[in-house]
Amino acid sequence: MTTLNLQTLKERLATLETLNDDFAIAHYLEFKAGRDGIPVAEINNDHAVATISLQGGHLMTFRPRDHDPVLWLSNFAPMDKNKPIRGGIPICWPWFGPHATDKKKPAHGFARTNFWKVIKTTRIDNGATQIVLELIHTKETQTLWPSATQLQLVVTVGSQLKVELLTHNTSSEPITIGEALHTYFQVGDVREMAIHGLDNCEYIDKMDNSLRKQQQGAVTIHNQTDRVYLNTTADCIIEDSRLKRRLRITKQNSQSTVIWNPWEGQAAQLGDCGYQGYLNMICVEVANAADNLVTVKPGERHHLQMMVSVEVL
Numbered sequence: 001m002t003t004l005n006l007q008t009l010k011e012r013l014a015t016l017e018t019l020n021d022d023f024a025i026a027h028y029l030e031f032k033a034g035r036d037g038i039p040v041a042e043i044n045n046d047h048a049v050a051t052i053s054l055q056g057g058h059l060m061t062f063r064p065r066d067h068d069p070v071l072w073l074s075n076f077a078p079m080d081k082n083k084p085i086r087g088g089i090p091i092c093w094p095w096f097g098p099h100a101t102d103k104k105k106p107a108h109g110f111a112r113t114n115f116w117k118v119i120k121t122t123r124i125d126n127g128a129t130q131i132v133l134e135l136i137h138t139k140e141t142q143t144l145w146p147s148a149t150q151l152q153l154v155v156t157v158g159s160q161l162k163v164e165l166l167t168h169n170t171s172s173e174p175i176t177i178g179e180a181l182h183t184y185f186q187v188g189d190v191r192e193m194a195i196h197g198l199d200n201c202e203y204i205d206k207m208d209n210s211l212r213k214q215q216q217g218a219v220t221i222h223n224q225t226d227r228v229y230l231n232t233t234a235d236c237i238i239e240d241s242r243l244k245r246r247l248r249i250t251k252q253n254s255q256s257t258v259i260w261n262p263w264e265g266q267a268a269q270l271g272d273c274g275y276q277g278y279l280n281m282i283c284v285e286v287a288n289a290a291d292n293l294v295t296v297k298p299g300e301r302h303h304l305q306m307m308v309s310v311e312v313l
């Protein structure tokens with residue numbers, strides 16, 4: 001853990017007190033100090049438990065009652081706190097992957113490595129808990145992205161998980177974004193699972209010179225896999241025979257689905273997946289990427305949505 005100076009820690013803890021005064025929901029939602037003292041919202045209701053870091057607006061964990069965790073999270077906390085947490089749901093925005101023209105800009109944009117503020121917290125009638133966060137723009141983010149753009153995240157934690165990413169173009173010019181909810185799903189053994197829903201879809205195979213191919217049947221993983229499926233609005237189902245469950249991923253306003261597993265070699269290069277962590281994760285990412293970038297007109301909003309539910313086999 002990097003040592004924070006006492007003043008920073010005191011500021012962060014003061015923030016914690018303010019956050020809990022303004023946004024805690026007794027018995028259901030509380031803010032605690034996470035990595036480097038960064039506030040984390042802990043949600044614990046009748047349906048599920050979840051944690052969300054204000055660094056990156058990063059949903060780190062989600063576990064419905066009576067089920068195994070739905071999200072995979074590395075137990076390696078990167079030493080550099082500007083590096084995104086490995087696992088959970090990193091937010092890729094306002095571009096996906098390397099920047100189109102300037103490789104010095106951060107991969108997957110800057111939303112996942114900057115701070116978010118709390119806008120609202122709500123206990124919903126059905127017993128779910130909802131939190132709304134907003135990306136805090138800084139000189140650095142405005143240099144990377146000069147267009148006035150508001151980005152909000154709405155997370156609703158119930159027996160299902162709902163994640164919404166709202167881009168509001170508050171500038172006077174159209175903006176074009178790439179984006180992804182880069183979700184790391186927990187699986188019993190990635191070699192014993194299959195992803196249904198992408199049959200016949202065209203995809204870009206980043207492991208084969210970005211050749212465009214067509215999916216035949218279910219997606220299975222037996223080595224490093226990195227694919228952007230295009231022009232698909234379909235639900236995906238992760239059939240996990242080891243954990244004896246299905247994870248159903250439903251989406252709105254998303255035309256791309258990204259499938260990624262680093263396998264042994266890339267996991268070793270990344271260095272933050274833990275020992276054989278790659279065997280227990282599969283990224284199925286609700287996205288708009290490659291051919292499917294989104295243009296938002298001045299004053300308009302784009303509303304990316306993902307719903308995740310667990311079904312016992």
Ligand code: TA6
Pocket residue numbers: 084097107108182226258259260270283285
């Ligand atoms: O979504 C797949 C991908 O774009 C892969 O190419 C790999 O880079 C992965 O994201 C992880 O990226 P990160 O920057 O989080 O290490």
